Amino acid sequence: MDEPLGAPSAIPLFFVSRLAREQVKVVQSGEGADELFGGYWIYHDQFEFGKYFRVPRPLRAAAGAVAEKLPPFHGRRFAMRGSGGPEKSYQRASMNYMWDEIPNVLRDYDGPCKPWEWCKPHFDEAAKQDIDIITQTQYVDMVSYMPFDICLKADKMSMSQSLELRVPFLDKKVLDVALQLPTACRVDDEHAKYALRVAASKLGFQKKVANMPKQPFITPLTVWLQTDLYYDRIKEAFTSEAAHEFFNVDYLVQMLDDH
Numbered sequence: 559m560d561e562p563l564g565a566p567s568a569i570p571l572f573f574v575s576r577l578a579r580e581q582v583k584v585v586q587s588g589e590g591a592d593e594l595f596g597g598y599w600i601y602h603d604q605f606e607f608g609k610y611f612r613v614p615r616p617l618r619a620a621a622g623a624v625a626e627k628l629p630p631f632h633g634r635r636f637a638m639r640g641s642g643g644p645e646k647s648y649q650r651a652s653m654n655y656m657w658d659e660i661p662n663v664l665r666d667y668d669g670p671c672k673p674w675e676w677c678k679p680h681f682d683e684a685a686k687q688d689i690d691i692i693t694q695t696q697y698v699d700m701v702s703y704m705p706f707d708i709c710l711k712a713d714k715m716s717m718s719q720s721l722e723l724r725v726p727f728l729d730k731k732v733l734d735v736a737l738q739l740p741t742a743c744r745v746d747d748e749h750a751k752y753a754l755r756v757a758a759s760k761l762g763f764q765k766k767v768a769n770m771p772k773q774p775f776i777t778p779l780t781v782w783l784q785t786d787l788y789y790d791r792i793k794e795a796f797t798s799e800a801a802h803e804f805f806n807v808d809y810l811v812q813m814l815d816d817h
Contacts, residue, residue, distance in 0.1 A: 559714055566777035568711040575719040583722060589712050590727035593699045594736035596744030597751040597772060600648065600699075601692050605745055607647040608691045610640045618642075626658050644691045645678040648698065662809050665802075677702065692745050783817055 559568065578585050592598045610618070622641020625634045635656060639647045649656075655663060657671040677698055684694040709725070716723035726732065743753040750772060758768035782788040795801065796810040 559711075563707065563711060565707050565711050566779055567775040568715055569777050570775055571711060571715040572718060575716045575721050575723075579719040579721045583720075585716070585721060585723055587712055587716075587723050587725055588727060589708050589725045590704065590732075591751065591754065592772075593696055593704045593708075594727060594733060595739070595751045595754040596692065596696060596741075597754075598699070599750075599772070601695060601745045602750060604644065604647060604691045604695045605747070607640055607644070610636075611644075611691070615642075642674070643678075643681065644694055645674045645681040645698075648677055648681070648695060649674060663805060665804055665806050690741055692741050696744075780817070783814070789814065 575585075618637075619641045622638045625637035625641075628634065638656060638658075639649055657673055660671045661667045661669065680698040680701055681694055684697040687697075689697070709728075712723055712725070739753050744751070746752065749755070755768045759765060783792060792814060793811060796805075796814060797807055801807050801810065
């Protein structure tokens with residue numbers, strides 16, 4: 559990787575690239591389809607938050623502040639994430655912790671933790687264009703998650719096998735089409751990548767293929783962490799000198815043991 563990247567799907571991508579290189583020198587890949595055409599669950603999530611944002615912000619902020627002080631309950635994260643603007647609701651399910659849990663993990667933590675601040679400038683820039691929350695979120699993904707995670711790992715894992723990987727969804731002409739689509743053609747209550755799925759149906763793909771539910775490129779981390787091989791390696795890292803410098807080591811080990 560040449561640099562740290564918290565994207566476990568780089569691992570299967572590495573092996574898929576190795577397998578492909580046994581047969582071909584060039585492949586096409588689907589990077590960009592979700593960001594351009596509205597495929598991620600976070601867009602559906604923002605669709606729901608868009609309704610909640612009709613509640614006056616002071617009321618939402620108060621509800622979030624109360625939720626933050628209460629023990630876990632169904633809807634707690636929604637109230638906390640909905641207490642601010644779209645940059646706060648953008649916090650993904652892939653977050654390992656909600657911000658109020660950080661003191662348990664970090665040693666000598668003096669807060670406050672505001673993980674949404676990194677993406678707020680992007681949302682502010684998108685808001686100037688007078689676009690809805692879903693389109694704002696797609697824009698933020700296009701300028702952050704896509705180039706610094708999605709495309710990065712695809713590029714590096716394919717290059718590691720001397721495999722040329724091309725990304726047709728990121729062709730400028732495709733982007734121009736995506737930018738003209740109304741939001742309802744991308745995301746609504748029932749659909750993600752709606753226009754793209756309709757196009758696939760009309761191009762002759764079987765309906766079950768065109769309407770196939772989105773599936774992540776799964777890396778079985780939860781299973782690996784329950785084996786002695788990886789448990790021992792992770793525990794060694796969690797109890798290292800560096801870990802003691804930055805983290806509450808007992809808390810880390812307890813999470814690992816509980817898993």
